[in-house]
Every structure is written in C-alpha cells, then in structure tokens.
Amino acid sequence: MKTVGSLHVTLPSEREIALTRIFTAPRHLVYRAYTEPDLVRRWAAGPPGWRFAVCEIDLRVGGAWRWVLEGPGGERMGLGGVYREIVPNERLVSTERFDEAWYEGEALSRVTFSEERGETRLTVTVRYDSEAIRDAVLQSPMAEGMAHGLDQLESALKEL
Numbered sequence: 001m002k003t004v005g006s007l008h009v010t011l012p013s014e015r016e017i018a019l020t021r022i023f024t025a026p027r028h029l030v031y032r033a034y035t036e037p038d039l040v041r042r043w044a045a046g047p048p049g050w051r052f053a054v055c056e057i058d059l060r061v062g063g064a065w066r067w068v069l070e071g072p073g074g075e076r077m078g079l080g081g082v083y084r085e086i087v088p089n090e091r092l093v094s095t096e097r098f099d100e101a102w103y104e105g106e107a108l109s110r111v112t113f114s115e116e117r118g119e120t121r122l123t124v125t126v127r128y129d130s131e132a133i134r135d136a137v138l139q140s141p142m143a144e145g146m147a148h149g150l151d152q153l154e155s156a157l158k159e160l
Contacts, residue, residue: 007147014131020123020152025157030122031089033153035059043152045069046145049057061086065094068096103136105129
C-alpha cells in the first residue's frame, strides 16, 4: 500500500494493518529489544522530545504490558494490554488499548520475527474491531510514528 522510510505498510484484510521492517540483526536481539523494558525505552518513546514515564512488561501469557509516554509539553499518552500468546524469538500476540481511547474497542496486535541470512523481518499486524476503525487509524500519523521508532530500534540494535 505505502512505504514510510524503511517501513512497508499493507492491508492484509478489511480490519488489519500490517507494518513490516527489515533489521540487520539476528532475531533474538530484535526480540530482546521488543520485550525488555530497558531496551524498549531506548527506541519506542515516540517523536523527538518524548520520553517514557512508564514502561512495564510482564512477559507471560496473561501478563500485562503498560507504556506511558510523556511529551515535551507535559502531555501524556498511555496504552497497554495483555499478552495472549508468546513464542520466544518468533511471535507475540497481545491486546492494545489507549487510556484516552481515540478509536472504539480493543485492537489485537501480532508481532512476528523471522530471520534469514542474518537479517530479521519484523511484522506488526494490528486487527481492529471494524474497517472504519482501521481506516481512521490509517489516517492518523501511526505509520510515521512507528517508522521513527523502528529507525531508533535499528540504531539501538547496533549497540547490543
């Protein structure tokens, strides 16, 4: 559908958005950077000037994850969910809901990690409750924000 920097965005179904990025790192490192709070803080805080106020990950089926990001003007954005499936170095499935919901319902996020010749393909597929919600998310700056964060992840991986 479109490309934002190194991030490829597609629509696998009428309710889903898939975001794919290739990293020049083995998948166990990409997985670690996605699941360890100290590493997540290094890349997922949002646009420049934003920081993590809270980054909690209880990495087990039924465990919760929670992020609260704080902007340079003191604005806050909180989100979280519950892990439904965990296959180390291969797949994470969790719910996702924002504290201040800007779309109805709860999203389901599936993150997959696959490695070939020392490169890791990360694919985040998010399923929404309806096509209308998916389309509203597509109109938001979500892809640009993800592209920025994943560029930061590429940089952080070079230090691991």
